[in-house]
Amino acid sequence: DQQVKQNSPSLSVQEGRISILNCDYTNSMFDYFLWYKKYPAEGPTFLISISSIKDKNEDGRFTVFLNKSAKHLSLHIVPSQPGDSAVYFCAASAQETSGSRLTFGEGTQLTVNP
């Protein structure tokens, strides 16, 4: 049972345009959501997060939106840059019940073309 799902294995955008990466979840106990970015041959690095008491969190070019009723979150990157080309993982935790344990999606490969 895949509790966190990223339905798009890949996404290609032009430099300067918006990148939108999507993530859906099924577990209503999830209360904290994170996005990680991963370059080849490196470990994932934290990008941005959002708690379930908010519907938007912004950090520079990166904004995460949470729609709890739809159990859906998205990551917007504006403007996209070639250096943003990486695999992006969505992750979720149910901190009230499971503490620090994270459940990850399958990942989306973002390619930003110059």
Added chain:
Amino acid sequence: NAGVTQTPKFQVLKTGQSMTLQCAQDMNHEYMSWYRQDPGMGLRLIHYSVGAGITDQGEVPNGYNVSRSTTEDFPLRLLSAAPSQTSVYFCASSYFAGGAIAKNIQYFGAGTRLSVL
């Protein structure tokens, strides 16, 4: 500040061999975990620990053992390697969060790429 250090970076084993993947963190984090990454499957949790002397199983624990004798170290043991364990393994650590909504950012090592022939 080294963060999370994993050794070795690469390893090739024959079926049936055993080995230990090392993980050390210098951030005094209570929580440590091991994941494996396989194509199209994201990161799957193998085992985790919420503190020294406490470990628990994750999503895919079969064929792996862990122990946590110190806060800093969390080794992962493959008892009898199988080709199905060919994967990239990541160790991560964070402050323990529970009971209240709090930041729970896990920091990852660079990974160990394991091939079992």
